[in-house]
Amino acid sequence: MISADHNKLLATIANSVGTPCYVYSADAILAAWHAYDTAFGDLPHLVCYAVKANSNLSLLKLLADAGAGFDIVSGGELFRVLRAGGDPKKIVFSGVGKTEAEIELALQSGIGAFNCESEGELAVINAVAGRLGLTADFSLRVNPDVNADTHPYISTGLRDHKFGIDISDAPAVYARSRAFRNLRAAGVSCHIGSQILDYSPILEAADKVLTLIEHLKADGHAIRHIDLGGGLGIAYKEGDASPSIATFIADLRERVERAGLTITIEPGRSIVGNAGELLTRVLYLKQSPSKHFVVIDAAMNDLIRPALYKAHHNIRPLKATGGSILADVVGPVCETGDFLARDRELPDVQPGDLLAVESAGAYGFVQASNYNSRPRPVEVLVEGNTWRVVRKRETWEDLIRGEELI
């Protein structure tokens, strides 16, 4: 339940820094991170926050200070984590298309491990490590052919997805990797998708990976860790049965404890998703013969999830109003796909009213663009009763930075 005080604070922030504006709660982020960390108990573990969900430097710093590791997928994310004071040894580097330059930067920075997605990538890491006189720990990301039952764009664990190496090919790939002098097979990783509400497919994947690890150990590989990716879903609307972090981890722990491995997980959304909201102001009310429209000052460039995945985000006015309307909530971008909600029952709102778009902490700002030459929103972090801007609103000058006038 959202308190009146919370809404008042959000209104104060919006009136002070303008809208659209992302607001994050430090307390909520840390609570979710600690829920993961404590649920593992004394099982050796590393909770690597998936930076792609929200890469604001202050959020990374908050998590780094709490002892988090980080799951990165680019040189840019590595740069951010190091700038925020993250411990390089606690970084895992995932992704299908790491460039040689990114691999070199990662090796020079002393990251913990690479999650490798192809034999070609193993060869490049081996070559770069050789050149630098280093040995690199790697896990193969295996594709367990498990259906994560989520939106097709964010499901990753099926045989025809671009991710990982088919689990049945993995023993042969590990065997061939022995030829790479500067690599050490240290683990096995997998990640089957995102926004997973029923986590039984993750357990099924874990079982398959544990069986593979037994075979690999029997083949003489010194496998020490298992990385089970991220993916735990959050409640976006009433009725979403979002899994408890504690129960999920207890189920994983039970499986991994017996195997004597260190476990890594890479949660993103479940740490920051419900810790962030996008504040926006109503510009106009408009009516077509068949529909009501609430035109707001946030758009698909600020939060693309509804347009891209038909994602649902609750929208609530910051001030209680009477009555209700059924409306599309749309932004100023010149596309029919520019909506944050469709056919949504909303309390009556008026031009000038402030709205909070909920559950926007993950994959919100990070997927924002400058489409229609709209500056990206300001970001604010709330800690207890205080708040501060952690990223300024972009200016029009920011929009043309780097461009040349011929």
Ligand code: LLP
């Ligand atoms: N590890 C790997 C290798 C991943 O690819 C991902 C997410 C994660 C961890 C973190 O997953 P999470 O715990 O956040 O579910 N833009 C989409 C989500 C894409 C997720 C991509 N990979 C959205 O807005 O729903």
